[in-house]
Amino acid sequence: MNTRRTGAVVALAALLFTSACGGAEGAADNADGTTKVSVTTFGCEIWNTWAIGKGVYSKHRLDVELVRSGGGSAAVAAVLSGAADFGYVNGYTAINAYNTGFPIQMVSGVNVNALPPAKPAQGVFVGKDSPIKAAADLAGKKIAVNEINGINQIVTASWLKANGVEPDSVSFVALPFTEQIPAVLSGRVDAAQLGYSLLGNNNDNVRSLADPFASNDKIYIATYVAAKSFVGKGDAAKRFHEAITETAQQLNDPANKDEAFKLLSECQKVPAETLAAQPQNALEAAVDVAALDRMAQQMVDLKMLQKKPDLGPFVTDFARS
Amino acid sequence: MSGQALSRPIATSALAVGRGVRSLWLLALLLVVWEVAARMVGSLFVPPVSQIFGAFVDTWLSASPSSLFLSSQFRADVLPSLVRLGLGYGAATVLGVGLGILIGVWRPAGAFFNPLIRLGMSVPVTALLPIAIVLFGITSGMNVFLIALGCLWPILINTYDGVRGIDRTVVTAARSLRLTRRRYFLRVLLPGASPAIFAGMRISIGIALVLMVISELYAATAGLGFYIVSQQRLFQFPQLWSAIVLLALLGILFNAIFALVERVLLRWHRNVRPDSAESH
Structure with missing residues (x-):
């Protein structure tokens, strides 16, 4: 009986350590010089279908594996446990996680709200x-x-x-x-x-009634965060940001519009014409810290944060606009 | 009062304390291990126990004594959950016991309903969540329906088994005494089936708690499940754990109340006597 009880204590201790000890292990370098990184996804993102299809990630020596995540908080957990290198989260979730004390950094922006005169999305x-x-x-x-x-x-x-x-x-x-x-x-x-x-x-x-996103200033609808330890380990996070920047530039070029929706269509199984007709959010890889600051203030106003955190150390230097 | 008379209550109390320590030492040790491990690792997902208990008091018990220390958060999220649980469990008990007795007594009904009951038991109630939303909308009715449906089957089946399992000798003796239907029901059938009915009701308490939380994780505007999801999204893990602790305490409380009621109402039944319970 005592052995069983001691066993239970040891098992709990082991469980606590294994569940809590996980951490970003860093990206693994392949023999061909590329770095294998895992990136969380909610499904088919236009920038991922483009960057993979057009070889933008490869150009930046990144071998990207997409990992499905159920939401922003799951993505943060994945990044901190080492299950993913880059977590796809919205700006508010990222600020909230950082404010709670999670050791993460924002390495790239991707999607911001479509502001007038753009069509409401x-x-x-x-x-x-x-x-x-x-x-x-x-x-x-x-x-x-x-x-x-x-x-x-x-x-x-x-x-x-x-x-x-x-x-x-x-x-x-x-x-x-x-x-x-x-x-x-x-x-x-x-x-x-x-x-x-x-x-x-x-x-x-x-x-x-209105587009609530358009009634606000710039909002980061999609960003990427990584564990602080991962960012400090090598230049994979910087290369990832550069790949997203290049992808955003190419996708913002009207000449690439048809091809981009064709690639997205193959992933989403929805006709490219239908996708092209839908209003889109804007693409922006550089992170505007002032915009993030305003988002944090909104959270304070809504009593979701007690006080506005200092977001300076949160955004990596290479990701800032 | 003699010294011997004085020492007897002290000895009894000491024995009770000893029994308490014996049964709780593992839990205490686990909590200490949790506290130390969590502090060493520093994980924000699994905070130290002391932090969880601090959040528990702040979140649920921070009001004035005039409000029984129950905070506004408790009133906003726990009370709606308890009302849903009470209504769902109550409806399942009334329906389960009623139908169980009916099909237990009336054999053709038993044979007729048996396939339907087996089918109902086999369907995971959680799979009916989207249907419940369509039927009841985003109201407490949806939660009550799911809790009632989940609890119904164990109560119904146990009641049926209890009625069918009454000693044939007792039934024959009751018939030979020419008891009226009412007296037969109250003096023979109900007491004879009640241990099994209580067993079904006790199993259903745990099911009711699980379904209460699950049905509130989705399409709810208040409740303990809603609170847990909400805190997870806000990365407030001490608060999230405090809700889990509260659920555990509610489970323990309900079981204790049930054990007490069972012991009082089924005093006559050998299996619920403390001396016989210890022998199992």
């Missing part, structure tokens, strides 16, 4: 005949977002606040993107915040 959607006409009508209502305390909730809450609606008066409900519009149409929620590209065949059944 996102919306707060209500039913076509809904009596809700403006932000003020959403007080006391249910709004679907893809994850609680995620980027969509933060941006929507900021937009509500800017329009005189106290975000606490609204109930945010986490629903997968695919279930949000059916929930709006059946009246289970009053509104949903998602991108136009996720409306499916429901363009005519809903209308948008």
